[in-house]
Amino acid sequence: MNYIFDYIMIPLQLIIVFFTLYYFIIAFFGIWRRKEKKIMTPQNSFAIIVAAHNEEQVIGQLVENLHVLKYPRELYDIFVVADNCKDNTAEIARDAGAIVFERFCLEQRGKGYAMEWMFAKLFKLERNYDSVVIFDADNLVDQNFLLEMNNRLCKGEKVIQGYLDSKNPHDTWIAGTFAISFWVVNHIWHLAKYNIGLSSVLGGTGMCISTDVLRKFGWGATCLTEDMEFTMKVLLKGIPTTWAHDAIVYDEKPLTFEQSWRQRKRWAQGHFDIAGRYIPSMLYEGIKQRDIRILDGVLHLFQPYFLILSTSFVLMSYIYTIVPFYTNIINKILPVEVMTAIGVGQYLFPVMILWMIGAKGKSWWYLIFYPLFVYSWIPITILGFFHRNDREWSHTQHTRSISYKDVLLTQKNEFSKEDFLSKQAVK
Numbered sequence: 001m002n003y004i005f006d007y008i009m010i011p012l013q014l015i016i017v018f019f020t021l022y023y024f025i026i027a028f029f030g031i032w033r034r035k036e037k038k039i040m041t042p043q044n045s046f047a048i049i050v051a052a053h054n055e056e057q058v059i060g061q062l063v064e065n066l067h068v069l070k071y072p073r074e075l076y077d078i079f080v081v082a083d084n085c086k087d088n089t090a091e092i093a094r095d096a097g098a099i100v101f102e103r104f105c106l107e108q109r110g111k112g113y114a115m116e117w118m119f120a121k122l123f124k125l126e127r128n129y130d131s132v133v134i135f136d137a138d139n140l141v142d143q144n145f146l147l148e149m150n151n152r153l154c155k156g157e158k159v160i161q162g163y164l165d166s167k168n169p170h171d172t173w174i175a176g177t178f179a180i181s182f183w184v185v186n187h188i189w190h191l192a193k194y195n196i197g198l199s200s201v202l203g204g205t206g207m208c209i210s211t212d213v214l215r216k217f218g219w220g221a222t223c224l225t226e227d228m229e230f231t232m233k234v235l236l237k238g239i240p241t242t243w244a245h246d247a248i249v250y251d252e253k254p255l256t257f258e259q260s261w262r263q264r265k266r267w268a269q270g271h272f273d274i275a276g277r278y279i280p281s282m283l284y285e286g287i288k289q290r291d292i293r294i295l296d297g298v299l300h301l302f303q304p305y306f307l308i309l310s311t312s313f314v315l316m317s318y319i320y321t322i323v324p325f326y327t328n329i330i331n332k333i334l335p336v337e338v339m340t341a342i343g344v345g346q347y348l349f350p351v352m353i354l355w356m357i358g359a360k361g362k363s364w365w366y367l368i369f370y371p372l373f374v375y376s377w378i379p380i381t382i383l384g385f386f387h388r389n390d391r392e393w394s395h396t397q398h399t400r401s402i403s404y405k406d407v408l409l410t411q412k413n414e415f416s417k418e419d420f421l422s423k424q425a426v427k
Contacts, residue, residue: 002327009326012313017333019306022299023189024342027349030192031356033245039154044130046076046146047122047211050098051114055137056087058252062139063096071146077129079122080137083114089137109392111204112226116219129211136205138252140167148247149208158213158239159231161190162206162247169253169363174260176366177373178253184353190243199240199293201300202227206249213239224391225270232278235297236285260373261380268304268384273391275301304381311378347371 003009048066052059059080066078080098082090090100103117115134122132131153135141145162152160163186166179190200204227217237221229231241254260279301286294320326331339350370354363 003325005326009313009316010329012309013328013330013333015306016310016313017330019299019310020342021334024345026192026196026198027188027345028192029195030187030189031352032195033191034195038148038151040147040151042072042075042147042150044075044150044153045128046071046149046208047129047132048076048078048135049115049118049122049132050078050080050093050135050137050139051083051111051118052080052085052089052093052137053083053111053114054085054087054089056089056092058138059089060092060096062135062137062141063093063098065140066135067097068143069141069146070143071150076133076146077127079118081114081118083111084109108222110222110224110226112219112222112229115226116222119214119219123211123215131208131210132214134205134207134209135249136251138167139205140250141206142248142250145206145247145249148244152242152244152247153208153210157242158210159202159234159241160208160244160247161200161202161241162208162244162249164203164206165248165250166253167250168255169366170360171253172255173366173369174257174373175253175255176363177370178260180350180354180363180366180370181373182251182253183357183359184350186245187353187356188349191245193296194243194245197293198296199231199235200243202231202241205251206247208244208247223270223273224266225274228270229274229278232274232282232297232301235294236278236282238291240293257376261376264377264380265384265387268381269387269390271301271304272385272388275305276388304384307378307381308385 050059050062063078063080067073069076078098080090080093080100082093082100082102084104084106085102090102094100101118101121103114105113105117119132122129131149133146133149149160149162164182166175166182168175169179170176193200204225207227209230213234217234219230220233221227223229235241254263279298282294282298282301285291286298316326317328320328334342350367354367
């Protein structure tokens with residue numbers, strides 16, 4: 001050790017090198033698809049659950065969309081939890097054909113609590129379902145969604161995340177860059193991990209969970225990021241989250257930077273909260289069981305800490321250029337060529353993904369602003385750390401009332417005349 005700060009800076013540099021290489025290598029596995037023989041015969045029954053808080057502007061379109069999925073109607077039911085609603089959400093959902101449960105509990109606010117309450121109601125019904133599917137009220141759903149989830153359930157998968165797309169990627173530059181970030185993560189993270197056998201993470205909507213898992217382990221996820229909490233809870237029990245690339249859900253993205261900031265800050269707060277509660281036990285079990293999937297889950301939970309550490313290192317490296325106060329080992333570990341490849345790859349991967357999915361012209365224009373969106377995560381994550389113990393739930397208002405037909409018209413795929421003329425689909 002040449003400097004006193006080496007005791008801190010050398011381990012920090014090793015952490016940065018490890019995380020950078022780890023996720024850069026994994027990303028390459030997201031540019032191809034596994035060959036898959038699908039089971040397309042409907043076998044599983046589904047309880048579709050939508051948690052809605054003051055969503056009268058969008059709930060009708062989703063329920064109508066869910067009625068025309070390409071899956072036997074007798075094999076699924078549509079439930080809406082009107083959670084502490086002060087508007088006409090419940091009435092509109094009923095008129096659209098959903099089974100509506102109204103919940104009023106101001107002490108326990110948030111989607112996680114609403115889902116816990118709804119699962120208790122569901123398991124008291126006479127009918128038993130093979131699995132539950134969870135959507136947000138602002139979503140629209142691909143007509144083959146249940147067929148794709150049925151395929152995965154038939155293959156023994158228990159907790160499955162669908163492809164998270166956007167229903168309004170061209171509204172504003174914020175909505176556009178938000179959509180790009182989801183498309184990129186869908187491929188270089190979710191699909192990549194699925195291809196190599198690692199666990200994915202639930203994304204809050206488009207989720208499919210076997211009722212056997214829910215009955216055995218319970219829900220118990222009521223923090224600000226209930227999806228991640230449940231993911232880690234069942235991963236500890238040996239149940240990974242898998243990825244269904246063709247089960248597509250269209251999510252409404254924020255229109256303004258302020259909305260985006262608030263939503264992502266809530267995600268960061270929840271991430272830190274779960275990391276603090278789950279990393280110790282997951283690290284212990286991962287090492288004890290020698291389970292790479294659990295250890296990978298630890299790395300995922302550590303990500304916001306890594307962002308803060310790497311940002312701090314960048315700031316200290318500027319000081320280093322003036323007054324060297326530690327031994328720089330990164331250049332010794334990683335050749336300049338590798339560092340250059342990683343730097344270029346960070347900007348090349350989004351371009352590759354947009355090309356792969358056939359993105360339209362406006363999305364390419366929004367790609368210019370994508371780095372601004374990415375780097376805005378730094379202050380958001382730092383604020384999330386300082387507010388990690390604040391668990392007050394905040395609602396994201398949804399106003400983009402778009403029908404499933406509108407989404408179809410923006411896609412490259414061809415659809416049958418019946419799809420377009422369906423009363424529910426075009427209403």
